[in-house]
Amino acid sequence: MKLDGREAFSRAGEAARGRDAGRTVVRVCRGGGCRGGAAVAAAIESTAREAGTVLAVRSAGCHGCCDLGPVVTVPAAGLFLAGVKPADAPEIVTKVIGAGEVPDRLAVKDAATKKRFAREAEIPFLAGQTRIGLRNAGRIDPADLDDAIAAGTYGAAAKALTTMTPEQVIAVIEASGLRGRGGAGFSTGLKWRACREATGDDRFAVANGTVLLEIDPHAVLEGLLIAAYAVGAHEGFVFARADSARAVALVKGAIETATARGLLGERILGTDFSFTVRLALGGSEFVCGESTAVLRAIEGLVPEPRVKYPRSAERGLFGRPTVLDNSETLALVPVVVARGPEEFRKVGTAESPGTKVLNLGGRVRQGGLFEVPFGTTLRTLVFGLGGGVAGKRRFKAAMVGGPSGGILGEADLDTPLDYGPLAARGAIVGSGNVMVMDDHSCPVDVARYFTHSLAAESCGKCVPCREGLHHLAEILTRITLGEGTPADLPRLRALARVVADASLCGLGKTAPNVVLSTLDRFEAEYRAHVEDRKCPGGVCRALTKFEIDTDLCEGCQACQKVCPTGAISGAKKQPHRIDPEICTACGMCRTKCKFDAITVV
């Protein structure tokens, strides 16, 4: 049934919130990384039926910590259970739900202290976050509009459409200082104003970016609706990766159900405002995230970026004024509208109010999605929330901003994660990916690896990116193979600058970050490669020789078992030895050695 006004909408909210009255709700994560969630949900349901316990077993979207999945929560009791198996169902029904007791194995082990926590509010890596964009992550079923409405979604849109003028909405967004989360960090309010003021009969509002679409599609649609209202667009698109089957299905369903309930489509919530949203699918290529390329892809063209003049806000999709916002930005818009700009500015920095969703990965104890205020330091992220470097290794570097981000070192750990401070250190906020590397990594090899994949991702439109990245990758490959010369270092630097300065789009301009930032911080390691023919990190096989430190070796034979070439000899409890003639420097032994006895010579 269509909701024809604000009153009908608030009644729908009450109905949705009241539908589980008298029943305990249990949520089972069915996110992309939580394989086995379906079996867990079925087991809990059937166990409860047999026991006569009245439960409402509902699905949840991704919590952003897939390594702990499948996750089961009991929201009323604030409980959060990790790694649940179907066999745990009886205990969950009787002990957890019945008596509020959580068996140790289902509680979350804190990566740093090894203590176990079952209350969501006490789990350090969750409690330490400020989840605004991710406010519904794991708390709602992304495929269920009623769940979204119960959580308050579309409330801000209802407020905007019925009580605010488009000008007022834009003023609120401007006052909040909200910046686009897609990478460039441009002011959302300015962009909306430019689009509203541009000449043209009709406009478009477009959303892109996959993560939030899988977690909370209705929050993104609500943000898009508010954007459309503000700029005066009556048609819009959600642009998603065609190969992201989950996001595609969720967005499709979300658009259909929201339209059926009168939250999108003709005369939304009984007002005069109409906004029709369609789903547009794009490729998985890196360039498909570049803003002008997104619009070209929707037009059915090859997604090559274009020069940014005129701005898309003036002449975008099909030549009409268009606002394109990242789904994370759009998920924040309703919060700004509902709570007001002052409230939004209480978190984050003066230049970048609010929070950023970061995807922490690599050699860290607790990875996943972390939403933190802008200005949070890299140290807090990696060592606080992430629990530090995995295993017994030491922090060496972190790539901040995704493949075209920069590599920061130990000296940069206190850098606030924000546009300005990161740019000053040669990194970017970018996609929000932060990948941690330990002391067994090689910055030169990392630069080679990412430059190589960025070269493959170059759309090929402009020469500096298309040819420059290939040359950079070639030089880096040569260095990692032990064929580099000292003259390669200034050559790398010069070429990287050309690519950064002369490329057409933001992707080309940022692609050499990895080369420049590693040269700046790890020049000594580059020199070791080209002058001493050594790879201090022990990664580049042509330049690595491993030896066993006989003082540290306990003779456990773990390394012998994994050595693919049989190069390690030595009896049990006797120091082992690597035969340099047979060893291929693959490094498998080093990953297995518990005593750090395998050293690079």
Added chain:
Amino acid sequence: MSEPAIVIDAKRVSDLLDRLPAGEASALPEALRAAQAAFRHVPREVAAAVARRLSVPASRVFGLATFHGEFSLFPKGEVVLKVCTGAACHGRGAPTLLDELLSKLGIASGGTTKDLKFTVETTNCVGACAMAPVVSVNGELRGNAEPSAMAKELLGGRS
């Protein structure tokens, strides 16, 4: 044994074309996706027919078909394995997994076995880093296993 071929049945081609809005250039990606789904590639004759239906030059059809990794001008295997080469997977054995798959099947990356059973490709980060190394098997994600065991399982009894 003769080499298998994918039949380009005229009825399926006309069904595919009928569903496209005539003269609507922006439907091109959708058309290519439909062709790829129906024939496991974009056959040349279908590309030409799509160009006519949408009133776009054939060069635009081939331009898009060769730009995106999801389209192919040659038939892909029944099972398309996409090995994620994102940073997390790279660090957890994706290169080994890829090598094993390719050497067991005797093909190069991006290639398809002669019997059209398997295609092996690489893909960018699929966002499931927690289960690295990840392989998409006809769109379904698998992961969280030791690379050579995974290669064996993915290829079934085939060696």
